[in-house]
Amino acid sequence: xxxxxxxxxxxxxxxxSLRLSCAASGRTFSTYNMGWFRQAPGKEREFVAGxxxxxxxxxxxxxxxxxFTISTDNAKNTMYLQMNSLKPEDTALYYCxxxxxxxxxxxxxxxxxxxxxxxTQVTVSS
Numbered sequence: 001x002x003x004x005x006x007x008x009x010x011x012x013x014x015x016x017s018l019r020l021s022c023a024a025s026g027r028t029f030s031t032y033n034m035g036w037f038r039q040a041p042g043k044e045r046e047f048v049a050g051x052x053x054x055x056x057x058x059x060x061x062x063x064x065x066x067x068f069t070i071s072t073d074n075a076k077n078t079m080y081l082q083m084n085s086l087k088p089e090d091t092a093l094y095y096c097x098x099x100x101x102x103x104x105x106x107x108x109x110x111x112x113x114x115x116x117x118x119x120t121q122v123t124v125s126s
Contacts, residue, residue: 002026002115004096009120012086016124020081022096022117030054033099033106034079035113036070038092038122045095049081050106059106064090086124093119 008020020036035050049070050059058070069082079096097113107113 002098002100004098004115004117006094006096006117006120009094009122011123011125014086014088014124014126016086017082017084018086018122020083020094020096020120020122022079022081024077024079024098028077029098029100029102031102033102033113034072035097035099035106035108036079036081037095037097037110037113038090039095039119040089040092043092045110047108047110048094050108051079052102052106053079057106059108061108083122086122088124088126090122091124092122094122095119 003026005023031054036048037045038048039045048061051070067085072079096117098115099113103112
């Protein structure tokens with residue numbers, strides 16, 4: 001089993017920044033994808049960003065391109081999401097997820113990810 005624990009959420013004003021972290025523990029894989037998803041109240045969960053843990057290739061939703069940056073620290077088994085220029089519409093519960101099948105390309109669909117964290121709340125005030 002893999003455990004994923006998110007942290008770093010909070011309340012921030014529009015235009016501000018936050019950095020989310022996702023610490024992975026438990027069973028390890030040699031290659032896998034990791035991703036960030038978010039779910040706003042009354043909306044479906046959506047893909048935000050993804051990364052190939054070993055190779056570093058990334059993918060972003062159009063709504064966050066140029067504002068969010070996904071990265072990893074392999075030594076710490078941790079993934080990050082640096083969020084800049086935050087907007088009220090970025091308000092959501094943010095989840096990290098792991099795709100142990102190492103799909104190519106980086107999957108954007110929820111069903112491709114088999115391990116999930118509990119989520120961390122991000123609230124952006126206007």
